[in-house]
Amino acid sequence: MNCFDKLKKAFSNFSNKLLGKEEENINKNEETSQEVHTEELQTNKTTESSIEEKVENAENKEKITEKLNIFNKLRYKEIKENDISDIIEELRMELLESDVSLEVTDKILEDLKTNLIGNKVSRSEDLEQLIKKSLKKSLNEILQYNKIDSNLVDNIKKSPKPFIIVFFGVNGVGKTTTIAKFVYLLKKNGLNVIIAAADTFRAAAQEQLAVHAKKLEVPLVKGKYGGDPASVAYDAIQSAKSRGIDVVLIDTAGRMNTDKDLTEELKRIIRIAKPNFRILVLDSLAGNDALEQARYFEDAVGYDAVILTKVDADAKGGIVLSLAYELKKPVIYLGIGQDYENLISFDPSWFLDRLFS
Numbered sequence: 376m377n378c379f380d381k382l383k384k385a386f387s388n389f390s391n392k393l394l395g396k397e398e399e400n401i402n403k404n405e406e407t408s409q410e411v412h413t414e415e416l417q418t419n420k421t422t423e424s425s426i427e428e429k430v431e432n433a434e435n436k437e438k439i440t441e442k443l444n445i446f447n448k449l450r451y452k453e454i455k456e457n458d459i460s461d462i463i464e465e466l467r468m469e470l471l472e473s474d475v476s477l478e479v480t481d482k483i484l485e486d487l488k489t490n491l492i493g494n495k496v497s498r499s500e501d502l503e504q505l506i507k508k509s510l511k512k513s514l515n516e517i518l519q520y521n522k523i524d525s526n527l528v529d530n531i532k533k534s535p536k537p538f539i540i541v542f543f544g545v546n547g548v549g550k551t552t553t554i555a556k557f558v559y560l561l562k563k564n565g566l567n568v569i570i571a572a573a574d575t576f577r578a579a580a581q582e583q584l585a586v587h588a589k590k591l592e593v594p595l596v597k598g599k600y601g602g603d604p605a606s607v608a609y610d611a612i613q614s615a616k617s618r619g620i621d622v623v624l625i626d627t628a629g630r631m632n633t634d635k636d637l638t639e640e641l642k643r644i645i646r647i648a649k650p651n652f653r654i655l656v657l658d659s660l661a662g663n664d665a666l667e668q669a670r671y672f673e674d675a676v677g678y679d680a681v682i683l684t685k686v687d688a689d690a691k692g693g694i695v696l697s698l699a700y701e702l703k704k705p706v707i708y709l710g711i712g713q714d715y716e717n718l719i720s721f722d723p724s725w726f727l728d729r730l731f732s
C-alpha cells in the first residue's frame with residue numbers, strides 16, 4: 376500500500392542531503408555522461424552547442440556537489456545555523472507539500488535546529504542517528520494525543536448498552552462506507568449492532584445503507600426522504616434498548632462548513648441521541664481542507680476522534696500530525712480500501728516505523 380510516502384521521503388531527503396548521500400548518485404550519473412561524451416567524440420558528432428551544454432552541466436554539478444558536501448564541511452566542527460539553513464528550508468517546503476500544517480512544520484524544524492546546532496560529529500552514522508532521533512522525538516511529542524489508553528472496541532465492550540456513536544463529516548468523505556466497515560469490525564468482535572440512517576437529505580444514502588445492512592445482516596432504521604433525522608436516531612436507540620442491541624451507529628448527511636442549517640440539524644441530532652462517542656470522518660486526500668473541516672466541526676459540535684479514509688490512495692500523511700498537534704485529536708482508524716475489512720486501527724508506533732524504516 377502506498378501511503379505516507381511523501382512524508383517519509385521528505386525526512387529521508389533531509390538526511391541524505393545533509394550526509395551527502397545523493398552525491399554518490401550524481402557521481403554515477405556523471406560517469407555515465409562521461410561515457411556518452413567519449414562515444415560522441417569518437418563518432419565526431421560533438422557540436423558547439425553540446426559543448427556549451429556540458430560546460431553548463433559541469434558548473435551546475437559543481438554547485439550541487441558543493442551543496443551536497445555539507446557533511447564533509449561539518450565534520451569535526453560545531454554545526455552552525457548557517458550550515459544547515461538551506462536544507463532546513465528545503466525540508467520546510469517538502470513538509471508543507473505533504474500536508475503538514477505551518478505550526479507543526481515550525482515545531483519539527485525548530486526541534487531539528489535545537490538538536491543539531493552546536494553539536495560536533497565525526498562520523499556520518501552519528502549525524503544520521505542524531506537527525507533520526509530528533510525527528511522521532513518531535514513526532515512522538517506531536518502524536519502523544521494519539522496514544523489513547525484503550526481502543527474503541529474495548530471501550531464499547533466495557534460500557535453500558537447501548538453504546539451510541541454518531542458519524543459526521545463533509546460530503547463524500549466516506550462516512551457510509553466507514554460505518555459499514557465498522558459494523559463488520561464490531562460483529563467480528565461479538566457485538567450486535569443497529570444502524571440509524573439519519574441522512575434523510577440525500578435520497579440514495581438510505582438505499583446505500585440498506586444494501587450494506589442486508590449484506591452484513593444487521594437491522595437498519597430508515598427515515599423518510601426530507602424527514603427529521605433526529606427522530607430516526609431516536610427510533611434506532613429505542614429499538615436497541617428494547618432488543619438488547621449493543622451498539623447504535625448513526626449515519627448523518629454530509630455537510631459543508633457553509634451549511635448553517637445542516638450544522639444546526641447535526642447539533643439537534645446530538646442533543647437528542649446523546650452519543651457516547653462522536654467520530655469525524657475525514658478524507659486523507661483533502662489536504663489542508665481536511666484540517667479546516669476538523670477545525671469547523673470542533674467549533675460547531677466537537678468530537679472525540681477522527682477516522683481518516685482513502686489512505687490507500689497514496690495519502691500524504693501530514694494531516695495526522697496536524698490533527699494531533701493543533702486540535703489534540705487522535706486518529707483512531709484508517710480506511711484503506713472499499714472492502715469491509717479495509718479498516719485498520721491507527722497506531723502511532725506503526726506510523727513512525729513507516730516513516731523511518
Ligand SMILES: Nc1nc2c(ncn2[C@@H]2O[C@H](COP(=O)(O)OP(=O)(O)OP(=O)(O)O)[C@@H](O)[C@H]2O)c(=O)[nH]1
Pocket residue numbers: 545546547548549550551552553574577580628629630684685686687688709710711712713717
Ligand atoms: N479507496 C478508498 N475509497 C473509499 C474509502 N472509503 C470510502 N471510499 C469511497 O469513497 C466514496 C464515497 O464514500 P461514501 O461512503 O458514499 O461517502 P459519504 O461520506 O457517506 O458520502 P455522502 O453521504 O454523500 O456525504 C465511495 O466511492 C467509497 O467507496 C477508502 O478507505 N478507500
